[in-house]
Structure formats: C-alpha cells, structure tokens
Amino acid sequence: MTTSESRDEAVGSGDVDFDHHSLTFRDHPHEALAELRSRGPVLHSSAHDGFWVLTDYASVFEAAKDDARFSSAESVGIPASGMPFPILPIESDPPQTQQLRAITMTPFSPGTVKSLQPDMREIATELIDAFIERGECDLVQELTTPLPARLMLRMLGFDESTWRSWVERVHLVIHDRAHDLDAAMTAAGSLLTELGTEMERRREAAPTSDLYARIVHGSVDGVPLDDVQITMYGFLMMLGGMDTTSGLTSNSLLQLCVQPNLRQRLIDDRSLLPAATEEFLRHDTPTLGLARTVTEDATMAGQSLKAGERALLMWAGANRDPAVFENPDEIDFDRENKRHLAFGVGKHRCLGSNLAREMFKVMIDEILTRLPDFRLAGEPVRFSDAGEVHALRHLPVIFTPGPRRK
Structure with a gap:
C-alpha cells in the first residue's frame, strides 16, 4: 500500500451497488462476489454508510495481515455490532490480540481438540439415535446445530441441556442484527446477563479447569480481566461456537445431496475426509467476510482509501479467486492448493479452527456411516441474512432407517 492522493477519483470509478445483508446476496453470494x-x-x-469491499485473494490476504493499517478494534461487522463494548479478542489489535488469545489457546490446541473427539462421537451418537429409526430428519435442527452448541457449553462448564436457549439468542444476534437491531440487542443483553451470572459462579465456587474459568481468571500483562472483558470474551465463544461450524457442515451436506458422486467417494474412501474438509472450507466458507477499519490514507489496487473508512474482507471471494484456485467453483477433493482463507489469516486467524475441523469431520463421518443414502426431502431453508454467516436453518432429508446404538 502507498500513501493516497485523492479518494474522489477512485470512488468515482469503483462505486458498486452491493449489500451483503440483502436477500439477493444470501441466495447468490458467490455469483455476486465473482461479478x-x-x-x-x-x-x-x-x-450501510459506505464501505470498501475486497474480493480477490491478494487484497484480502494483504489487508488481513496488516493489522496496523486495517484495524479490528472497532468492529468486525458492517454495520457495526451495536454492542457497547468490543467483542474480545476478535475486536482488538496486536499486541492485545495475542495476549487475549493466549488465555484460551490451550483448550483449542490440536492436542486438546483431539482429546475431545470421544465427546463429539458420544453427542453425535445420541443425536442420531433420536431420529435414525424414523428414516427422516432435519439434519441442521437435529444434528449440526445441537452438537457444536452442546460441546461448546460442555467445554465452558455450562449446562449443556440448555443449548437451545443459547442457540436461539445467538442466531438472533448473528442473523437478525442488520434487519432487527432491537431484537438482536435484546438477545445480546440476555446472553451477557447469563454470562455475568456464570462469571460470579466461577468466582464463588472452588476453582475449576473449564474454558470459562480460564477466561474468568485470565489476565493480560499480569492485570486480571475486568467484568466487561470477561463477559465479552464469553460472548465471542458463544457466537463462534454455536453457528459457524453448523453453517459449514450444513452447506457441505447440501453439496453432498446435490452431488452424490462426492458423497460416494467419501463413503468408499474415508481417508479423503481431511482433504475434503479443506475443500469444503474453501468452497462453502460459512463466514463470508469480516470488516476492518482503515487507520491511515492509502492506495490499494488503484483505489484511494481514507483513514476512518471501513473495509469488508471477503474470505469467500478470496477462496474462489480464479487467479489462485483453478476451476474455483468446482469441489475437488484432490486439489493441491489448500491455502484457503476460511479461517482468516494473520494474528486474527480463527481461534477455534482446530475444533471446527474436528467437529465437521466427526459429523460427516457419522452421517456417512449411519445414513449413507440420505437425500433431500424438501426445500433447504437458509437464514434470511448471510452478511455474517452463510448457513442453513433447515435441511430436511430422508434415508433408509437404521438401528439405534444405545
């Protein structure tokens, strides 16, 4: 990037009619980004008061790596989240970002996540047992949503039987914010209140080793996190843990429905699953983009960006950039280039990437094992807004009934 001279010339040649919260974008996001x-x-x-949209791999990568010029501290949403305080650690800048992430790095490490696989299998078995004899189900409502939600609550040390209440509020915050801010903020307030109650429980009870206890007793530079920082950190755990993995899994399951040859390859050769996971992350990225705030006047790809302006980094656009990925709209399990940006890049790379990958693989593996001939039984239904997360609300399928395991 170089110092900018004039913004007006660039905007005049680069204005577009684009709203990532529109129904048109929700229904055709990849076509819109390609255009x-x-x-x-x-x-x-x-x-939304104006913003820059970055759609190619090179620009998105450059901006995501340059925290000094593309700040995450104000808000990573467009429009801004509406929250009175930053959602930590995602809405922070280095070095605070790394210091905050260090508090929960161990629970999300590859080794710890691997140790959670029996928990994932246990929850998956219980959930599938509940519908396997029916020969029909809604895979989103009955598997891909409850499993990540229950596991996250279990990791946090919360009552996992309350998962539905948490999920309903998280969905309001993520999927209704741009269209019904009052409802989203009411849900957010309820989440923060409950997180505050859990915070006090941790302080009054004997020390525990759960994820939320780590946050409650966390510190930065030897200074304990305050109440606001703790609850906003917990808030991010809910937002990140209860929506995106279900979005990835449901998007991918829909692809397996409409492209049965891909499903058959995975049934025949389960060793393809790790490579398939990376390809689905690239092709069906649930978090289509996140925002940054420009901190100084600069020029990027011939456009003049001004300090204080907002920029939307479209991970999904980068992941289907034909300059980087050959035949980007095709799902190719044998693709050699796996350097997708589904989890972002740089200091803000998704903290839960290891957990998301493992949950995804477990759910896909269990489905292919126990209901391998699943097929669509009706129209899939998406959330009305894909501006934050592109995901299905309902995925009705039918399959040959099978036996319960327990």
Whole structure:
C-alpha cells in the first residue's frame, strides 16, 4: 500500500451497488462476489454508510495481515455490532490480540481438540439415535446445530441441556442484527446477563479447569480481566461456537445431496475426509467476510482509501479467486492448493479452527456411516441474512432407517 492522493477519483470509478445483508446476496453470494471481482478487486459500496469491499485473494490476504493499517478494534461487522463494548479478542489489535488469545489457546490446541473427539462421537451418537429409526430428519435442527452448541457449553462448564436457549439468542444476534437491531440487542443483553451470572459462579465456587474459568481468571500483562472483558470474551465463544461450524457442515451436506458422486467417494474412501474438509472450507466458507477499519490514507489496487473508512474482507471471494484456485467453483477433493482463507489469516486467524475441523469431520463421518443414502426431502431453508454467516436453518432429508446404538 502507498500513501493516497485523492479518494474522489477512485470512488468515482469503483462505486458498486452491493449489500451483503440483502436477500439477493444470501441466495447468490458467490455469483455476486465473482461479478464484483470482475470489475476490480477493491470497490466501494454506499450501503450501510459506505464501505470498501475486497474480493480477490491478494487484497484480502494483504489487508488481513496488516493489522496496523486495517484495524479490528472497532468492529468486525458492517454495520457495526451495536454492542457497547468490543467483542474480545476478535475486536482488538496486536499486541492485545495475542495476549487475549493466549488465555484460551490451550483448550483449542490440536492436542486438546483431539482429546475431545470421544465427546463429539458420544453427542453425535445420541443425536442420531433420536431420529435414525424414523428414516427422516432435519439434519441442521437435529444434528449440526445441537452438537457444536452442546460441546461448546460442555467445554465452558455450562449446562449443556440448555443449548437451545443459547442457540436461539445467538442466531438472533448473528442473523437478525442488520434487519432487527432491537431484537438482536435484546438477545445480546440476555446472553451477557447469563454470562455475568456464570462469571460470579466461577468466582464463588472452588476453582475449576473449564474454558470459562480460564477466561474468568485470565489476565493480560499480569492485570486480571475486568467484568466487561470477561463477559465479552464469553460472548465471542458463544457466537463462534454455536453457528459457524453448523453453517459449514450444513452447506457441505447440501453439496453432498446435490452431488452424490462426492458423497460416494467419501463413503468408499474415508481417508479423503481431511482433504475434503479443506475443500469444503474453501468452497462453502460459512463466514463470508469480516470488516476492518482503515487507520491511515492509502492506495490499494488503484483505489484511494481514507483513514476512518471501513473495509469488508471477503474470505469467500478470496477462496474462489480464479487467479489462485483453478476451476474455483468446482469441489475437488484432490486439489493441491489448500491455502484457503476460511479461517482468516494473520494474528486474527480463527481461534477455534482446530475444533471446527474436528467437529465437521466427526459429523460427516457419522452421517456417512449411519445414513449413507440420505437425500433431500424438501426445500433447504437458509437464514434470511448471510452478511455474517452463510448457513442453513433447515435441511430436511430422508434415508433408509437404521438401528439405534444405545
């Protein structure tokens, strides 16, 4: 990036009519991003008080790695989250970002996540047992949503039987914020209140080793986190742990329904699952993009960005950039280039990436094992807004009934 001269010239040549919270974008996000990318990698939209949209791999990668010029501290959403305090650690900048992430790094490490696989299998077995004899189910409502939610509550040390209440509020915050801010903020307030109650429980009870206890007793530079920091950190655990993995899994299951040859390959050769996981992450990225705030005047891809302006880094656009991925709209389990940006890149790379991958593989493996001939039984239903997470609300399927395991 270089110092900018004039913003007006760039905006005049780069204005686009683009709203990532629209129904049109929800229904055709990849087509929309491809069309934008064909007009230029960095363009300006007047929606939501104006923002830049970055759609190619090179621009998204550059911005994501440059925390000094593309700050996460204000809000990673467009429009801004509406929360009175930063959602930590995602809405922070280095070095605070690394210091905050260090508090929960161990629970999300590859080794710890691997040790959680029996828990994932146990929950998956229980959930599938509940519908396997029926020969029909809603895979989102009955598996891909409850499993990540229950596991996250278990990790946090919360009552996992209350998963539905947590999920309903998380969905309001993520999927309704741009269209019904009051409902989203009411749900957010309820979440924060309950997180505050759990915080006090941790302080009054004997020490525990759960994830939330780590946050409650966490510190930065020897200074304990305050109440606001603790509850906002817990808030992020809920947002990240209860929606995106279900979004990835449901998007991918839909692909296996409409492309049965892919499903058969995985049934025949389960060793393909790790490579398939990376390809589904690239092709069906649930978090389509996150925002940054420009901190100084600069030029990027010929466009003049001004300090204080907002930029939306479209991970999904980068992941289907034909300059980087050959035949990007195709799902290719044998693809050699696996350097997708589904989890972001740099200091803000998704803290829960290991956990998401493992849960995804377990759910896909269990489905292919226990209901291998699953097929669509009706129209899949998406959430009305894909601006934050592109995900299915319902995925009705039918299959040959099978026996319970327990």
